[in-house]
Amino acid sequence: MNFQSYKVSSILIALCCFCTLSCKLTFNPLFDGETFKGWEGDTIKTWNIIQGEIRGGSLSEIVPHNDFLCTTNTYENFVLKLKFKLEGSEGFINAGVQFRSKRLSNPAYEMIGYQADLGNNYYGVLYDESRRNIVLQGLDSVATSQIVKLKDWNDYKIRAKGKRIQIYLNGKQTVDYTEADPAIVQQGVIGLQIHGGGKALASYKDISIRKKAPLR
Template identity: 60%
Template sequence: MRTSTARLFFIGLIFIGCQSQDTSEGRALFDGKTFQGWEGDTLKTWRILEGMLVGGSLEETVPHNDFLVTDREYGDFILRLQIKLTGDEGFINSGIQFHSQRLNDPAHEMTGYQADWGENYWASLYDESRRNKTLIAPDSAQVLQWIKKDDWNDYQIQAENGHIQLFINGHQTVDYIESDPAIPQFGRIGVQIHGGGKAEVSVRDIFIKELKQNQ
């Protein structure tokens, strides 16, 4: 009986621990301590620092685009996170990939939607390594009133049945409906650090709420 009771207690602790990852914001994608659930160049480009995922360098020019990517795919969702981009030399840019896949050539690249983040691209929607263009962007003067450069910003991405909405610090910057039925509406999520600059991106408090697709 004692063994059975102890076993049930242990299982209960595991259940409570798993439940702690779920909040009103959704499920945590990053535990703040490990790369569990993520894959990428964790030897040089990406690291964990004080509960943040950090990519790039302020000391050396980032040689090429690089991504830290979830190990599973997602369809419809609401993704919330905080992002900070710093740097003052070269091309300073980052973004959040979604409904995306890694490429084989070059292996460090991804293809798919990107919630962009950087000078002249703040909170716009870009199509990375596919159509290679900004699909829609907010008013450049207005968005500068909403963002906090070199500081933390709340970024929300909502994707549902081809309807994509981006919000920065509570302000909607993008409302886009995909017109091409061949564009996948599922895929991996990734954090980008863009090549060509001495730049560092940090993200934290990453939560996803998966939405049921309409039948």
């Protein structure tokens, strides 16, 4: 092989490697900033879109019960990124991001599955919604109070691969959990929650996901 051919081959190999890496790092938007395409839920009373944000709940009325806006697609292994803001001053102010979850039938507004929780004493923790109903893992409230920005935009990153779940709040890891129960399903929809029992407003934006190939 002469020098010119070697140079061309090297460039082609470099480009292939770059393209492969770029494909692996690509995040696809789950929310287009304008419509509920790809989502389902109570978009009449509870959920609306304002200024490129998905908002759930109310600051003027008590949210009567938990409510979720869910993706129409299911996901297994992925990295999910989004921004959230939680506001409220009366009652229980809480929300969360469901994943590997599904809707219940009784009551129909509830969900079962993992939740990256958010709210006072719950920011950054992994909660098992409507199943074991416990905090599976997370930092203590003193530690997270140094990370979270109250009533302002925060970043969540959720990494799920096999039985391992990692959660990052504003770039700081708060959860590194491995599921020990083989009966727990490791796939499902993604859901945005507003918790009932308070005058609360949960806002979400810049929601994107990078899907990973299933583990073999």
